[in-house]
Amino acid sequence: MNEFRLTQISDTHLARRLTKLTSNFERVADHIEATRPDLVINSGDLAFDAPSHADNLEFARALHDTLPVPCRYLPGNHDIGDNPTEVGAAPECPVNERDRQAYIAAFGDDRWRFEAAGWCFVGLNSLVMNSGLVAEAEQFDWLASELAMSGGRPVALFLHKPIFLNTPEDPELEATAIRYVPFPARRRLTEMLRTANVRLVASGHVHQRRDFTWHGIRHIWAPSAGFIISDKRQERIGIKEVGLVEYRFQPDAFEVRHMRAPGQIDIDLDELLKARD
Numbered sequence: 001m002n003e004f005r006l007t008q009i010s011d012t013h014l015a016r017r018l019t020k021l022t023s024n025f026e027r028v029a030d031h032i033e034a035t036r037p038d039l040v041i042n043s044g045d046l047a048f049d050a051p052s053h054a055d056n057l058e059f060a061r062a063l064h065d066t067l068p069v070p071c072r073y074l075p076g077n078h079d080i081g082d083n084p085t086e087v088g089a090a091p092e093c094p095v096n097e098r099d100r101q102a103y104i105a106a107f108g109d110d111r112w113r114f115e116a117a118g119w120c121f122v123g124l125n126s127l128v129m130n131s132g133l134v135a136e137a138e139q140f141d142w143l144a145s146e147l148a149m150s151g152g153r154p155v156a157l158f159l160h161k162p163i164f165l166n167t168p169e170d171p172e173l174e175a176t177a178i179r180y181v182p183f184p185a186r187r188r189l190t191e192m193l194r195t196a197n198v199r200l201v202a203s204g205h206v207h208q209r210r211d212f213t214w215h216g217i218r219h220i221w222a223p224s225a226g227f228i229i230s231d232k233r234q235e236r237i238g239i240k241e242v243g244l245v246e247y248r249f250q251p252d253a254f255e256v257r258h259m260r261a262p263g264q265i266d267i268d269l270d271e272l273l274k275a276r277d
């Protein structure tokens with residue numbers, strides 16, 4: 001296969017009672033039906049909040065099963081809980097093995113690797129990083145061997161949280177530590193990535209669209225497919241809109257298209273919370 005077309009969606013945050021988010025998902029599904037990529041990746045926060053509402057995962061899975069193309073998944077903090085960080089308070093809902101297993105039962109492995117169009121594609125569980133869970137150590141060992149096996153081929157990495165804001169050395173700030181891969185795991189991850197030909201790091205989580213290149217590696221922040229977060233709640237870094245990202249990979253090259261499915265609506269989180277109460 002000389003060209004591999006991949007669509008990244010993220011932060012769908014599905015729950016049966018939040019019908020506006022289901023509508024946005026259905027607009028995305030229509031667009032996928034019309035464009036028929038080779039693969040869809042959802043980079044996490046599939047569920048609105050699975051640790052507190054276990055049925056959200058099941059509902060999200062049923063909707064993804066309607067997509068007419070193969071799909072791969074990665075967990076988000078609203079699917080399996082959040083990372084502990086070096087600064088700031090412990091997360092309200094820390095990642096744990098029980099929720100990780102519930103995710104795996106619903107969506108399959110929380111990390112994966114495959115090859116297409118001369119590229120190696122690697123998906124990571126970013127939430128176990130810095131957690132001390134056995135799964136964290138296992139994933140780092142697995143990643144080291146997968147990168148060693150990539151043999152100089154270009155690597156595209158997918159994970160829920162961006163690794164950093166602008167550079168790997170950005171300090172971890174109390175207010176924003178949960179936005180990125182936390183230290184010291186971040187250091188270990190970035191050192192490991194230097195051993196391979198990584199060209200793309202694609203993430204979600206921030207609910208903002210962003211596209212920048214650092215030291216030859218393109219960093220794409222996919223927007224949420226479901227909702228935006230107002231400036232009152234979250235600083236503006238990239239573009240606050242709902243949408244998706246389309247990629248075309250060819251041996252040693254790739255293109256990125258920032259897209260919005262026809263009919264997708266910029267729903268504000270505050271609106272959803274009001275509807276929920």
Ligand SMILES: [Fe+2]
Binds near residue numbers: 011045076206207224
């Ligand atoms: Fe999210």
Ligand SMILES: [Fe+2]
Binds near residue numbers: 078160204205206
């Ligand atoms: Fe998230």
